[in-house]
Amino acid sequence: MYVELENINKYFKEFQAARDISFNIRQGILAALLGPSGSGKTTILRMIAGLEHPDSGDIFIDGTRVNEVEAGRRGIGFVFQNYALFRYMNVFDNIAFGLSVKKERPAAIKSRVSELLELIGMEGMEKRYPAQLSGGQKQREAFARALAPNPKLLLLDEPFAAIDAKVRRELRIWLRDMIRRLGITSIFVTHDQDEAIEVADEIIVANNGRIEQKGSPEDLYKSPATPFVASFIGESALLENYRVLKGFESETRGFSGAVRPEFVKIFTGEETIQYENSVEDAAVERIAFRGAFLEVVLNIKGMTFPTRYSLEKTPIAAGDRVRALVYRLYAFDGDRAFLLHNRNLDNSGAGNIYNI
Amino acid sequence: MKRLLPPDAASGARRPSRHFEDTGETMRRKAGSRIIPGFGVSLGITMTFISMIVLIPMSFLALQTSSLGWSGFWSAALDPRVLAGYEVSFLCSLTAALINCLFGVILAWVLTRYKFPGRRIMDGLIELPFALPTAVAGIALTAICSDKGWIGGALAPLDIKLAYTRAGIVIALTFITLPFTVRTIQPVLERLDRVYEEAGLMLGASRERVFRKIIFPEITPAILTGFGLAFARGLGEYGSVVFIAGNMPFKTEIAPLLIMSKLEQFNYGEATAVALVMLLVSSVVMFFINCVQSRASSFIKE
Ligand SMILES: Nc1ncnc2c1ncn2[C@@H]1O[C@H](COP(=O)(O)OP(=O)(O)OP(=O)(O)O)[C@@H](O)[C@H]1O
Ligand SMILES: [Mg+2]
Numbered sequence: 001m002y003v004e005l006e007n008i009n010k011y012f013k014e015f016q017a018a019r020d021i022s023f024n025i026r027q028g029i030l031a032a033l034l035g036p037s038g039s040g041k042t043t044i045l046r047m048i049a050g051l052e053h054p055d056s057g058d059i060f061i062d063g064t065r066v067n068e069v070e071a072g073r074r075g076i077g078f079v080f081q082n083y084a085l086f087r088y089m090n091v092f093d094n095i096a097f098g099l100s101v102k103k104e105r106p107a108a109i110k111s112r113v114s115e116l117l118e119l120i121g122m123e124g125m126e127k128r129y130p131a132q133l134s135g136g137q138k139q140r141e142a143f144a145r146a147l148a149p150n151p152k153l154l155l156l157d158e159p160f161a162a163i164d165a166k167v168r169r170e171l172r173i174w175l176r177d178m179i180r181r182l183g184i185t186s187i188f189v190t191h192d193q194d195e196a197i198e199v200a201d202e203i204i205v206a207n208n209g210r211i212e213q214k215g216s217p218e219d220l221y222k223s224p225a226t227p228f229v230a231s232f233i234g235e236s237a238l239l240e241n242y243r244v245l246k247g248f249e250s251e252t253r254g255f256s257g258a259v260r261p262e263f264v265k266i267f268t269g270e271e272t273i274q275y276e277n278s279v280e281d282a283a284v285e286r287i288a289f290r291g292a293f294l295e296v297v298l299n300i301k302g303m304t305f306p307t308r309y310s311l312e313k314t315p316i317a318a319g320d321r322v323r324a325l326v327y328r329l330y331a332f333d334g335d336r337a338f339l340l341h342n343r344n345l346d347n348s349g350a351g352n353i354y355n356i
Numbered sequence: 357m358k359r360l361l362p363p364d365a366a367s368g369a370r371r372p373s374r375h376f377e378d379t380g381e382t383m384r385r386k387a388g389s390r391i392i393p394g395f396g397v398s399l400g401i402t403m404t405f406i407s408m409i410v411l412i413p414m415s416f417l418a419l420q421t422s423s424l425g426w427s428g429f430w431s432a433a434l435d436p437r438v439l440a441g442y443e444v445s446f447l448c449s450l451t452a453a454l455i456n457c458l459f460g461v462i463l464a465w466v467l468t469r470y471k472f473p474g475r476r477i478m479d480g481l482i483e484l485p486f487a488l489p490t491a492v493a494g495i496a497l498t499a500i501c502s503d504k505g506w507i508g509g510a511l512a513p514l515d516i517k518l519a520y521t522r523a524g525i526v527i528a529l530t531f532i533t534l535p536f537t538v539r540t541i542q543p544v545l546e547r548l549d550r551v552y553e554e555a556g557l558m559l560g561a562s563r564e565r566v567f568r569k570i571i572f573p574e575i576t577p578a579i580l581t582g583f584g585l586a587f588a589r590g591l592g593e594y595g596s597v598v599f600i601a602g603n604m605p606f607k608t609e610i611a612p613l614l615i616m617s618k619l620e621q622f623n624y625g626e627a628t629a630v631a632l633v634m635l636l637v638s639s640v641v642m643f644f645i646n647c648v649q650s651r652a653s654s655f656i657k658e
Binding site for chain 1: 565570
């Protein structure tokens with residue numbers, strides 16, 4: 001493992017910002033640290049960087065314990081949220097800063113800086129000051145400055161937060177490709193799940209100073225380990241008591257749960273239904289046009305189920321009574337989440353639910 | 357090596373448009389200075405205010421001096437004793453302002469960066485030289501620095517004299533002008549985001565280098581302003597200096613004292629001649645400081 005955190009705790013006075021945090025990241029991985037505001041993402045990143053010190057626990061980078069190693073000697077490049085470019089230095093001097101600190105020869109500095117300028121596509125802008133650059137250019141300059149001394153690990157705190165929404169998507173794809181190409185192990189902080197899903201190889205979900213789950217974007221989406229991850233990643237609706245639903249009556253794990261839109265299928269009167277014993281009566285509460293599909297909100301036994309409905313099928317309207325099949329859901333038991341399948345479906349021999 | 361094009365370099369259409377971007381920049385800057393509407397009115401107020409407070413008294417000075425005629429003016433302004441007075445005033449003010457730049461930075465740093473018991477009291481004490489009538493300050497400093505005082509007494513066996521020497525004048529001026537440098541640097545340090553220091557540290561710089569290369573440029577304009585204010589105030593300072601200076605002609609006689617004594621003899625023409633020279637020289641110094649300062653901060657106003 002390249003970066004390892006073991007039982008990290010951090011207090012700000014009485015407030016505990018990190019609670020027994022342990023995770024690790026393999027070499028060459030681009031990981032996202034995802035969580036809502038105040039969940040402790042920045043604090044974790046700053047502890048890895050050495051800008052903040054844990055009250056207990058160990059941090060290892062490349063097999064070495066770095067708790068007592070100074071920030072500047074951990075071999076880490078850090079891209080700050082608002083870039084923190086030095087206002088009184090031009091692009092060249094900003095990027096060269098980490099190199100001149102190392103007392104590199106001027107010629108070596110010059111060639112490294114031009115190499116980086118080419119990498120970020122900002123040749124010819126050496127003489128500009130941060131105030132003369134666009135948001136995206138500043139971000140790329142900060143990226144180049146962090147990369148200049150050849151760090152082994154790159155940390156980025158909300159690298160896209162200060163950028164205009166339109167440029168943000170292009171820039172994050174650019175950054176992802178760049179990091180993959182350089183092969184540098186990187187961790188970036190974000191509170192935007194789309195960003196994490198699109199950019200990261202691996203996502204670490206933080207909440208309330210804890211790590212909820214670590215896994216690939218697909219893992220997190222398909223099998224959330226905790227109620228928080230189930231509701232934070234992707235679209236879902238909470239259920240107060242899922243055990244009243246047909247096919248889930250004999251379950252024993254907790255009562256509350258969550259469903260995703262794709263876990264529910266709507267039937268109108270005309271189709272022949274194979275699974276009569278598991279279909280629920282549902283009322284159409286609301287319908288919204290979403291372009292390629294309709295977003296339909298159903299009410300089943302007093303609970304709300306958002307789902308999707310194809311435009312190709314028999315039209316339905318708000319107030320209609322339809323029938324619906326809930327073939328999967330997440331059950332919450334304490335702080336764990338479990339994926340449950342509709343038992344009637346399995347028993348009826350319906351076989352592969354994907355054929356529905 | 358194939359380069360991945362960054363977003364706005366990739367869309368070729370945006371590259372040649374740098375020209376237009378610049379125009380946008382200029383227009384935005386113009387709009388920015390119009391936040392308070394009514395440029396005409398505010399300019400009028402500014403001009404009237406400056407005329408009443410500064411220009412009218414100054415032209416009165418010039419008028420008074422003109423009663424001497426050219427030869428009278430030159431002999432009054434360039435009298436050897438007066439020349440020595442300028443020298444004492446300028447050198448002592450300059451020294452005091454420089455000392456205060458150094459200590460202003462240190463004090464402002466300590467007051468903004470550290471929490472310690474008594475910090476608030478110390479912060480309040482900075483303004484004391486302003487609150488105290490200057491004559492009181494002068495008497496107190498003289499008492500401390502004279503041969504019988506705490507400091508003067510301790511230094512007397514070492515044959516170091518403070519009271520009635522130029523060192524004494526510098527001490528008085530340093531005391532009086534300290535708030536100028538501390539109070540101009542302090543808010544800049546308070547506002548300066550720690551993230552710049554952290555960025556420097558992450559890049560492997562030592563604390564000393566971070567201060568020299570990152571923090572110092574940020575506070576340079578404030579140091580210059582503080583220096584200018586302290587220097588100008590030092591030139592005009594009279595009350596606190598006369599007691600400690602001893603006022604020996606050619607040695608510790610400051611220019612404002614010469615002006616005062618000429619006024620006491622109803623020698624208005626000569627008094628204003630000396631004043632006019634002081635005014636001209638300090639205007640040149642202030643103008644120079646302003647130029648340096650606007651150069652120092654020109655990158656970020658772009
Ligand atoms: N220096 C500090 N002193 C006291 N409390 C702090 C400090 N830094 C962070 N905290 C607290 O620790 C918690 C976690 O903060 P952190 O900045 O790590 O959150 P975050 O996940 O990065 O949030 P955001 O997405 O808003 O940036 C917050 O409740 C915050 O108030
Ligand atoms: Mg944060």
